[in-house]
Every structure is written in C-alpha cells, then in structure tokens.
Amino acid sequence: MKNIYKFILVLVVLLSSICLFAQEDISQQFSSEIMYNVSVVGAVKNPGVYMVLPTSRVSEAIKLANTLIDTINVPVHASNNASKRNISLKRNNEVVKLDLLRFLVLGEEKSNPYLEDGDIIVVPVVKEQVQIFGAIANKNDEELLNSIELKSGDRVSDIIELVMGILPSADNKNAEIVRFIGDSSDTESINLNLDIIMNNIESNENIILQNDDRIYIREIPEYHNKSFITLIGEIAYEGTYAIENNKTTLLQIITKAGGPTEDADLFNAYLKRISKEDLQEPEYQKLRKTRAEDMSILEYRYLRNRLTEGSGVFAKNFDTLWNNKELEYDIILKDGDVIYFPAKPVAIKISGEVANPGLINHDAELNYLEYIELAGGLTSKARKGKIKIIRSNTGEWLKPSKNTKLYPGDTIFIPRKERFSYYWPYIQETIAFVTGLATSIIVIKSLMAN
Incomplete structure (x- = not known):
C-alpha cells in the first residue's frame, strides 16, 4: 500500500514539472508572438524601432518616440512644429495619410488605426497652417491656440469642425477670411455666410483654404x-x-x-x-505726477481735495x-x-490731531469741545483755529461754536499745523506777481523818462 502511495506521489510531481515547463515555454512563445516591431521616424525626439502590443494605435507609438501628441501625460520633447495632420503610415508597400488631430479632437478612430507588425510611421513637420479667431467653441484649447495645421483640400467647414464648432453668439452671416495675395504682404477680404456652409458643405461658399489664411468669426454685438x-x-x-x-x-x-x-x-x-469711461480724469492723473512747486494754487487745492474723495462715488x-x-x-x-x-450712525467721529482719534457714542448734550476732551484732548500739533465739523448727510464743512449741534455720523476734524512746504506755492506765486509788477513799473518809468 505504501508503494502505491509513493508511486502516486512521484507521478504527481512529474506531471507538475511537465506542466510548469510547458507553461513557461508557451508563455515565452506567446510573449514573443504578441509584440509588434514598429518604426517611428521624422519629427520625433527618438526616431527608431519600438516594440508595441497589437492593441496599440499609431498615437501610442508616436508617444513612445516622445512627440507632442499627448500633451497631458508626456512632456513636450519633439520639434515644436511636428505635424499632427499629415502623418504617413507605411504598410505593405502602401502609404496611408492620417490626421491624428481629428482623433484627438473629434475621436475619429479611422484617423488613428491599430498597428501591425512592420508598420513605419513618418511624422513630418508643419509646413502650412491657418488661424481662426472669434466665436469658436475650442478657442482656448492648448492643442489649437488659434493655429490649425493645414491639410491639402481643407475647407472652411473642416477647420470649424476641428475647433468643435461655433458659439451661439457667432454672427454667422458676417464671417471673413483675410488672405494674402501671392507672395506679397497685400491681403484681400473674403466674406462668408456660415449658415450656408453649415447647411451644405458642398456649397461654393465653403471655399478651399490656403496657407496663412485667417478666419474671423465675430460675435453678435451685445449678445446676451x-x-x-x-x-x-x-x-x-x-x-x-x-x-x-x-x-x-x-x-x-x-x-x-x-x-x-x-x-x-x-x-x-x-x-x-x-466702469472706466465714467472715471477718466486726465487732469487729475496729470497732477498726481506733478511736483507741488510746479502747480498753481488752484491746481494744488484741487489735488488735495480730490485725494480725499472716493473714486467713482x-x-x-x-x-x-x-x-x-x-x-x-x-x-x-x-x-x-x-x-x-x-x-x-450712532457715534461721532473724531479725526486728526487728538490723543485718541476714533468713534465716540453720540450724546445730544455734548458740544464739539467736550467730544475733543473725551478723545484725550488736542495734541501739540493741532491747529486750534481751523477745527471743522463735517456733516454726515451733506458733507458740508462748518466752523463750529459751542452751540453748534452735532448729529450721529458727524465728524470733528482737527487739522495739523501746516509745514512751510504747504505755503510754498502761494509764496512762489506772490513773488512772481511782485517781480512782474516791479518790472512793469521800472519799464514804465524808463519810457516816461525818455
């Protein structure tokens, strides 16, 4: 009985070993059989032969060669002008032209076919392109940036399709193509009716595009x-x-x-x-860049007042x-x-040269001097004779007396003693006036003496 068990055990071990060797051999054969050799050449970082799975598409082989096809997952290593729309696939002595942009933007599978063993992919550089601006759906896509590579035979509708169509705000009846005339920098304007083109792509309105054409699709003014x-x-x-x-x-x-x-x-x-159109004040902007000594008295006063006002209020x-x-x-x-x-408001504002400027609760029994005392009193720099009350409801500046009634929201303003520079513009104008007057008197006396 023990011999029978030993025989069965040896048989199981032998069969297991045979299965493992067979599986490894099959795996090796299967692995070598499911990998394709594909060549990628042209405007790629690393032209050469790559091994890919049978489920791979053209774009994946180009991705391996580090082109800019997959801008999300792969860094841009290839030439900045590598083509996406004029790629050639050489297979069994035949050449198929592929437009990978139609796959990337529109999901058109025939533009990105599955690979076969021995395929050669040729990525050329961009030689011709057009630009499209305005009310287009995909105008901010990094794949496009307003410039679209031009493929032979492209019409207006092809480019509109690649920007995912036009927006509802587009003025379809007033689109325009600006086209260079020959090799010069002179241009001509071609008006387009996009309604006709979208309804019938075979219409004469759907013209064939040329290199460096610029398509402008303007928006309806004040649309929504x-x-x-x-x-x-x-x-x-x-x-x-x-x-x-x-x-x-x-x-x-x-x-x-x-x-x-x-x-x-x-x-x-x-x-x-x-809104900027209501806030334009050229004179104010000019005075802000002018030195005080170069201003007239009125200009100086205007600037001081303007600086204290709220812009756009x-x-x-x-x-x-x-x-x-x-x-x-x-x-x-x-x-x-x-x-x-x-x-x-429920308070009086004390501003300027007091010990503790700020808000104090309104009390109808207090006058302005008592409010100043509550704020800690005047500082040594306070100009006592120029204290003002600013009415909150009118903005009026009043010279107060002890009997002046204060209302919630009013401001008591205590100015600082002005420095000499404040009076300098006045002094300058006075000197200029006196000098001019003296000169005039001297001239008149000289004339009378003669």
Missing part, C-alpha cells in the same frame, strides 16, 4: 449681455441683480429689492462705479430719491455698480 449690480447693507433683499446696461435705473433696482430697511442711513448711502441723494421719488436724482446703472446702504 450679462450685466449685473450688487446691493449691500440695509436693504430688504441684498445681493446681485441683473440689469439692462445703461437702461435700468437706481430707483427701479431699489424698488425691486424691497426698499431700504428702517435702519438704513439714506443720507450716507452711495453708489460706487467701476456718485452724489448722495438717496433720501430724496427714495422718499420723494424725485426722478432728477435717479441714476442709470452700469454693469458692475455696487450700491451700499449703511446703517444709521
């Missing part, structure tokens, strides 16, 4: 203009609101948003505009507009406007 403004603060429904640019008014939007809340300070509500007449509905104070809104409704 998405203009909006923003309401912030003490308004019933704050947020972003769509408007018709240069048409919707401030009062319409405030009404649509439910109006200001009871806590809104309409005297200090304001509209902030960012519209006149504050919200209270009159909302409560009295006086339309002369209404404002036509523009895209990007921001409308702010602050809460009613």
Whole structure:
C-alpha cells in the first residue's frame, strides 16, 4: 500500500514539472508572438524601432518616440512644429495619410488605426497652417491656440469642425477670411455666410483654404449681455441683480429689492462705479505726477481735495430719491455698480490731531469741545483755529461754536499745523506777481523818462 502511495506521489510531481515547463515555454512563445516591431521616424525626439502590443494605435507609438501628441501625460520633447495632420503610415508597400488631430479632437478612430507588425510611421513637420479667431467653441484649447495645421483640400467647414464648432453668439452671416495675395504682404477680404456652409458643405461658399489664411468669426454685438449690480447693507433683499446696461435705473433696482430697511442711513448711502469711461480724469492723473512747486494754487487745492474723495462715488441723494421719488436724482446703472446702504450712525467721529482719534457714542448734550476732551484732548500739533465739523448727510464743512449741534455720523476734524512746504506755492506765486509788477513799473518809468 505504501508503494502505491509513493508511486502516486512521484507521478504527481512529474506531471507538475511537465506542466510548469510547458507553461513557461508557451508563455515565452506567446510573449514573443504578441509584440509588434514598429518604426517611428521624422519629427520625433527618438526616431527608431519600438516594440508595441497589437492593441496599440499609431498615437501610442508616436508617444513612445516622445512627440507632442499627448500633451497631458508626456512632456513636450519633439520639434515644436511636428505635424499632427499629415502623418504617413507605411504598410505593405502602401502609404496611408492620417490626421491624428481629428482623433484627438473629434475621436475619429479611422484617423488613428491599430498597428501591425512592420508598420513605419513618418511624422513630418508643419509646413502650412491657418488661424481662426472669434466665436469658436475650442478657442482656448492648448492643442489649437488659434493655429490649425493645414491639410491639402481643407475647407472652411473642416477647420470649424476641428475647433468643435461655433458659439451661439457667432454672427454667422458676417464671417471673413483675410488672405494674402501671392507672395506679397497685400491681403484681400473674403466674406462668408456660415449658415450656408453649415447647411451644405458642398456649397461654393465653403471655399478651399490656403496657407496663412485667417478666419474671423465675430460675435453678435451685445449678445446676451450679462450685466449685473450688487446691493449691500440695509436693504430688504441684498445681493446681485441683473440689469439692462445703461437702461435700468437706481430707483427701479431699489424698488425691486424691497426698499431700504428702517435702519438704513439714506443720507450716507452711495453708489460706487467701476466702469472706466465714467472715471477718466486726465487732469487729475496729470497732477498726481506733478511736483507741488510746479502747480498753481488752484491746481494744488484741487489735488488735495480730490485725494480725499472716493473714486467713482456718485452724489448722495438717496433720501430724496427714495422718499420723494424725485426722478432728477435717479441714476442709470452700469454693469458692475455696487450700491451700499449703511446703517444709521450712532457715534461721532473724531479725526486728526487728538490723543485718541476714533468713534465716540453720540450724546445730544455734548458740544464739539467736550467730544475733543473725551478723545484725550488736542495734541501739540493741532491747529486750534481751523477745527471743522463735517456733516454726515451733506458733507458740508462748518466752523463750529459751542452751540453748534452735532448729529450721529458727524465728524470733528482737527487739522495739523501746516509745514512751510504747504505755503510754498502761494509764496512762489506772490513773488512772481511782485517781480512782474516791479518790472512793469521800472519799464514804465524808463519810457516816461525818455
């Protein structure tokens, strides 16, 4: 019985060994049989012969040779002008032209066939191209960058297809091709109706393109203009609101948003505009680059005042507009406007030369001097005779007395004693005037003496 077990054990070991050797031999044979030798030459980093699987496509072989076909997974090593649309596949004494861009952009499989053993792939350089601009779907794709390699026989519809079509905003009836005339830099303009081309690619409108043609597909002006403004603060429904640019008014939007809340300070509500055409101030920009001593007195005063104003802030007449509905104070809104409704103030602001500038709760019993004392008193640099009260609702600057009533939101401003440089422009103009006057007197006396 033991002999039988031994025999069976030896038989199992022998059979296992035979199976392992057979499997290894089959694996080696199978591995050698499923790899293809494919040559990749031309505008690639490493031209040569590559071993690929039978399931490999042309693009994968080129990828192995480090071309720029796969810009996502493979670094760009090849020539910057390696072709994607005029690749040649040599197979069994036949040459097939391939347009890999149609595979990469449109998924057209016949443009990127499976490989066979012995295939030769030739990647040429780009020799001709066209450019396309405007309302196209794929204008920002890194594969395209507005320039498309030109293939013999390409028509307008072929290039539009490679940019994934045109946008709904395209003005189809007013497209244009700008074409060079011969070898010169002179150009001609060819008008296109894309509606005709898209409906019938065989139409005469769908012309064959030439090297360096530029296709312009312009957008319909003001197509679905998405203009909006923003309401912030003490308004019933704050947020972003769509408007018709240069048409919707401030009062319409405030009404649509439910109006200001009871806590809104309409005297200090304001509209902030960012559109550049309303903010252009050439004189202000010029003065900012001018030295103080080169300015006139009026220019110097204008610059000082302008620097303290908010840029793009519209006149504050919200209270009159909302409560009295006086339309002369209404404002036509523009895209990007921001409308702010602050809460009613409860404090007096102390600004300038005091020990502790800032806010102090409003007390109707206090005058401006008592507020200054609460702020720590005046500093040694304070110009006592020039203290002003700035009304929050009107912006008016007042010279205060002990009996001047203060309201929440008002500002008490204590200026600093001016340095000599402040008076220098005045002194300069005075000297110039006196000098001119003296010269005139001398000239007149000389003439009279003669």
